[in-house]
Amino acid sequence: MSIILKTNDLTKKYGNKVVVDNLNIEIEEGEIFGLLGPNGAGKSTTMNMICDIIEPTLGNVEFMGKDFKKNRKELIDKLGYIPQDLAIHGNLKAWENVELFTSLYGIKGAELKKRIDESLEYVGLIEKRNDYAKTFSGGMKRRLNIACAIGHHPELLIFDEPTVGIDPQSRNFILDKIKESNKNGATVIYTSHYMEEVEAICTRIAIMDNGKLIAIGTSEELKKMVVEDTESITLEEVFLTLTGKKLRDY
């Protein structure tokens, strides 16, 4: 397996506060990579730097073997980002939302129409293509949020907490789709607070705290960092052991 994404000493400072501190991770092509951390650990900032939404203070991101920032134009359509916020327009119909955000990657005309249907079909919203997004339930909005980010057929999909606030059926649907995308060849970076989700779908997991990478490995490897008998401990217990039980947002 080749490395699809690599961060080199990635650092972000706001004034004197270090939000991400010398982060070095390598993500292999074809894996589902989970990024865990308590609130304020630096996950979202890391995602934003990976996607070149914000400028790192130090370090860089290599994507497909090239400096992402310097080769942005060439690499941009290989990356799909599903933000934690429902980045859709309520007053646009489902197909119009997908059209708008897919067109940002230069796709147009008949090909764009094809991609719209394909994306809506993929997230199970083709029957609702002409409905306004504001009439959708939370789960449907989450699925539309995904549809808006996959129309340009990215090779790396970044999911930032895609299952927040939705029912178990919708969550299950989204997780199945992530696995399906991965089987179809996409590499996935996945962040979530739901440990069982991460454990269920991720091939490797990294845990961040206070801007630093504190552990990385498969679910089994992480458990072994804490106890020998991996059957007796959950990923959540591992997470709490490594990051502590103290509240982060008080």
Place this chain on the structure above:
Amino acid sequence: MNIYLIKNNIKLMCRSWFNILLFIIMPVVLVFCLSSAFDSLMKKYEETDITAGYRVEGDAVTEDMIEAMCEVAEDNDITLIEYPSGDPEKLIRDNELSGFIIFNDDTYTIYEDKDNKELGKALEYFVNAFYENATAAAMGVEVNSAKVTVEHPDFTPAIDSKDYYGIVEIIYFGWCAIVAGAGIFLNEKKYKIRKRFRVADVSPFQEYLGKFIPIAIVASLGTIIAAVLTVSLLGVHWGNIPLSVAIVVASVLAATAFELMIYNITDNLIATIIISFAIVWVMGFYGGSFETYMFSSHPMTLKNISPIYHINRALTEISCMGHSDYMSSAFGYSGLIIVVSSLISVIAGTIRKRGKV
């Protein structure tokens, strides 16, 4: 240029009832209220019959010529009465004349009533036109010397309150263009939609066009629909329609660019609306949006600084005279605002591109 971004932003704006209310319904209601309220005030500036005195003091002025002039004047609602003697100014006062003409051999002097200068100017225009046509006829040039049309002189166009407010209030609402995009700005911020633009590497220029073009289209359309409604419901007269539409569109484009610039600098919709509306109010105040600018006592320098003054003046003069010397400055001001504001917007967008979404 991403046409899908423009198209969908237009859809978003057209689906907002607030835009329909602001750009179509409110101007029509306001025009109706203001034109009714100021009807009597404006009536005194409307066209009235002119009665003027005259005296012949030169030998070269023939009786035939004076007779012809009196006939033509009569056709144009101007009554000329001969007063062989007496002080012209006293005669004007005593007989409530609009003016007094003294004809010499090759010159004439017109005395105007200080309180009715516009009538004096109309009289001056009439005599000028008559002499020009008479000279042309003497030179053998075929002219319509029997029909001299008295037009309202440039310095004080006669316009009624309905036309005046029908025009200036439409323009004023057009300068609230930024409100058309409010829904998009709020959504983009609330749901961090701009993150998607950043990830897709949409350039600040593309992003700017994605807002400028839809807002300009929707605000222009709303303004034009409101203008059509004022024409059909209230009978507002715009004069030269294509020219007026061009000036209205240029004005809305300038307003859009100017207010988008403020938004791109502040990155805050509330601040943008407060700052924009304050500036537009001041420009409107000196531009005649709240009073009859041509009679206002504001210093000319301040009026000239206000783009709205040039736009209002051009449109009201086109309405009542069919042409205006302010046309070029109205277009010039609008063009300058569009270019400068757009440049600043793109620069501000480029600076802000990183670190804040």
